[in-house]
Amino acid sequence: MKNKLLKVITGLGLLGLALSGCGEDSREKDSYEAIMGKGEIIMGLDDTFAPMGYRDSSGEIVGFDIDLANEIGKRMEVNFKFQSIDWALKETELNGGNIDVIWNGYTITEERKEKVSFSSPYLDNSQIIIVLKDSPIKNKADLKDKTIAAQQSSSAVDAVMADEENVIESFNNGEIVQYPSNNDVFNDLASGRSEAIVVDETLGRYYMKQNKEIEYRVLDENFGQEEYAVGLRKSDDKLKQAIDENLADIKEDGTYDKIYDKWFEE
Structure with a gap:
């Protein structure tokens, strides 16, 4: 009886380790292909953070970061879905897979670098x-x-x-x-x-x-x-590269300046 019980416990332990390993592999997988396949990037934001990303009088999410994301989405041929989140849980939402990027006046800090990967900075603050x-x-x-x-x-x-x-x-x-x-x-x-x-x-x-x-x-x-930048999962190197390349392009061709002038008059 003891031998049978030991085998059951051992088997459950191995199964737990296997499932744990699968979850870890999933978290570490680059999600670029999956994102491009579904044609959508879920962007987490605090929808009260004007003028970066916030709800206007009609309830629509607008702002500098929104226009910037939409322009990059157009060039990547994907849509951005804007999802309001609890700002205190932003890194948890990202690394848990509930959102794909944090993009809402998100400041580069040493502490945050331990949790996420940052795009190239795009705005001083x-x-x-x-x-x-x-x-x-x-x-x-x-x-x-x-x-x-x-x-x-x-x-x-x-x-x-x-x-x-x-x-x-x-x-x-x-x-x-x-x-x-x-x-x-x-x-x-x-x-x-x-x-x-x-x-x-x-x-x-x-x-x-x-x-x-x-x-x-x-x-x-x-x-x-x-400096502000886009926050991504550390495993999402391809997505980071795509965002960085398009940020560079819109700065070079003048699109960034047009979006900037729309939101920052002074």
């Missing part, structure tokens, strides 16, 4: 500090004992955490108050619950332009320069 116009805050030093907010799992949080002066320790409670979306972050500042916020410059300046009824001010100091 910085992490700016915004306060209300009449705020006494003039620089980073003035953030001491103040309540500071940013989007959860964003590069804004990463930039503050990586600050060489370790300024976060001087914040109220030694932390950043984090919200699911940048809309929540701006609302927190406007209501006075936070006294300063840290956001991507592209989003921040666009938001302020669209909400002129509230007077904001951008500090001269910021939390560093960075």
Whole structure:
């Protein structure tokens, strides 16, 4: 009886290892051929991140990254499907196969490089500090004992955490108050619950332009320069190459500049 039980347990163990191996092989497989076969790339985004990718007044997803992706999709002869995701779970969604790319003002960071592969960078950005116009805050030093907010799992949080002066320790409670979306972050500042916020410059300046009824001010100091790129699974070398080649082409032939001018007037 013991021998039979041992054989059953051993057999189940081997089956588990085999299934585990199959799953691992599937995750490590380049998905380019499968994507081209179905003619669709699923793009994960935070649909509140204007002007990169967001829902307009009619509920349609629009933005700079959307136009850029659609142009590259046209050249690759595939369609982009835009899928809203929880931004805090973006790498999990990508590596779990629920989306094919992260493309929504996605900043290159060392931490993210451990989880994903990045395309060539296509847009410069910085992490700016915004306060209300009449705020006494003039620089980073003035953030001491103040309540500071940013989007959860964003590069804004990463930039503050990586600050060489370790300024976060001087914040109220030694932390950043984090919200699911940048809309929540701006609302927190406007209501006075936070006294300063840290956001991507592209989003921040666009938001302020669209909400002129509230007077904001951008500090001269910021939390560093960075670059946006497309995030892909580390196994998707062919897809990365295709996106990189088409990004280079649209920059060379002037299409990129036309899309840029549409979304960034200043």
